[in-house]
Amino acid sequence: MTGQLSLNAFIYPAGHHEAAWRHPSTTPERIYDVEYYQQIARTAEAGKLDAIFFADSPSLRTEVAHNAAGRLEPITLLTAVAVATERIGLIATASTTYSEPYNLARLFGSLDHISRGRAGWNIVTTGDPGAAANFGLDAHPVHAERYARASEFVDAAVALWDSWEDDAVVLDREAGVYADRTRIHEIGHHGRHLRVRGPFNQPRPPQGHPVLVQAGASNDGRAFAARYAEAIFTAHQRLADAQAFAADVRDRAARLGRRPEHVRILPGISPFIAGTESAARALQQEFDELTVPAYGLAQLAALTGTEVGEVEDLDLDGPVPARLFADAGDVTDNGRSRLQVVAGIVERERPTVRRLLRRLAGARGHRVVAGTPEQIADTITEWFTAGAADGFNVMPPWYPGGLEVFVEAVVPILQQRGLFRTEYTGTTLRDHLGLPRPVNTLVPSRHRTGA
Structure with missing residues (x-):
């Protein structure tokens, strides 16, 4: 636990519950309407999140027949959100497997300039094999190769952002000098996966570079996070598991010479909130009863790496077959970390297939809680004070109402407890997260102005 809580609003178009689009409190017809997302962002900003x-994913990952599965491209969308807000940070997911460093660095650098320092990049290697065919590939690269490319990719992107020194723009009208060319550098990245010459074609972003966010708890993912991530989005069901993950990543970061407090660990939490616990559980059941088993079974097949035909005839009221989780592995070799989370649920709770599908319907393996505002705040407080989390990615079961009730009812309790800000104290996402502006690694120490 360091400083105050961090809270992000994790946006899924209609909400994080898979049946949210069917609920009368949602408006799925608006999920391609920019004003819908501007409204959500203003709600988050009003709560000082x-x-x-x-x-995001570069493919249609889900069964669109039973869910509002399509999405707008997030960097483009967040540029429109930036001009409708003032302080809220703007984090977009983008793949290192199906992008190139120069183009992606331009997009995020532009978002950081346009928003005056509010951009964040959620770095993913893309887990969906279906993406390969969209980019002319015969097969999806294997896990280790994707992470090897990701490391090169981030190194190259950061070098591009650093290729302009902070004072490279001279703007001397009298002398006719716009920029000092000696303070703009080629990066000369030549790796096994990528070659990028540089320099960049825009000045260094306001934050030095956008905040680097990572989601993935495999051993490769943890090593990557320890080296690069400034915020980590993770999934845990139990406090002890979250504590162990946080301790491991912080230790890895420290061994690489990083300050552990500069790695913000943010599990997902999906809250059903009502005036009483029983009313909150009834609300959750209301959503669960709108689920379509065929959709849940397709998701289960994707999670476990089996064919849909192998699960579509399962007895919904029978036990979950152990064979589905035979390849989950364990925490010492956790290449499929989300599968392990779900395998743990099956082992501990012995649910029926129907019950498991409903457990996953709420937030795809992230922690779902139902209770009063005080109870939700208690859960957040417990994990924060126990060192299991520096904050949370809040995953409302439905939008926009699920976020509105969180901001109106839960945030004030956290503020009263002194755990969360009552006003923004800075203007950038780094300010909000308590992160320093990074030193420009390409600049000789005598020239550094961005530390």
Whole structure:
């Protein structure tokens, strides 16, 4: 636990519950309407949240027949959100497997300039094999290769942002000098996966570089996070597991010479909130009863790496077959970390297939809680004070109402407890997260102005 809580609003179009689009309190017809997202962002900003956070994938990953599965491209969308807000951070997901460093660095650098320092990049290697065919590839690169490319990719992107010194723009009208060319550098990245010459074609972003966010708890993911991530989005069901993960990543970061407090660990939490616990549980059941089993089974097949035909005839009221989780591995070799989270649920709770599908319907393996505002605040407080989390990615079951009730009812309790800000004290996402502006690694120490 360091400083105060961080809270992001993780945006899924209609909400994080898979049946949210069917509920009368949602408006799925608006999920391609920019004003819908501007409204959500203003709600988050009114609650003084750190950021809004958009997931993305370069393919149609889900069964669109039973869910509002399509999405707008998040960097483009967040540029429109930036001009409708003032302080809220803007985090977009983008893939290192299906992008190139120069183009992606331009997009995020531009977002940081346009928003005056509010951009964040959620770095993913893309887990969906279906993306390969969209980019002319015969097969999806294997896990280790994707992370090897990701490391090169981030190194190159950061070098591009650093290729302009902070004082490279001279703007001397009298002398006719716009920029000092000696303070703009080629990066000369030549790796096994990528070659990028540089320099960049825009000045260094206001934050030095956008905040680097990572989601992934495999061993490769943890090593990557320890080296690069300034915020980590993770999934845990139990406090002890979250504590162990946080301790491991902080230790890895320290061994690489980083300050552990500069790695913000943010589990997902999906809250059903009502005036009484029983009313909150009834609200959760209301959403669960709108689920379509065929959709849940397709998600289960994707999670476990089985064919849909192998699960579509399962007895919904029978036990979950152990064979589905035979390849989950364990925490010492956790290449499929989300599968392990779900395998843990199956092992501990012995649910029926129907019950498991409903457990996953709420937030795809992230922690779902139902209770009063005080109870939700208690859960957040417990994890924060126990060192299991520096904050949370809040995953409302439905939008926009689920975020509105969180901001109106839960945030004031956290503020009263002194755990969360009552006003923004800075203007950038780094300010909100308590992160320093990074030193420009390409600049000789005598020239550094961005530390």
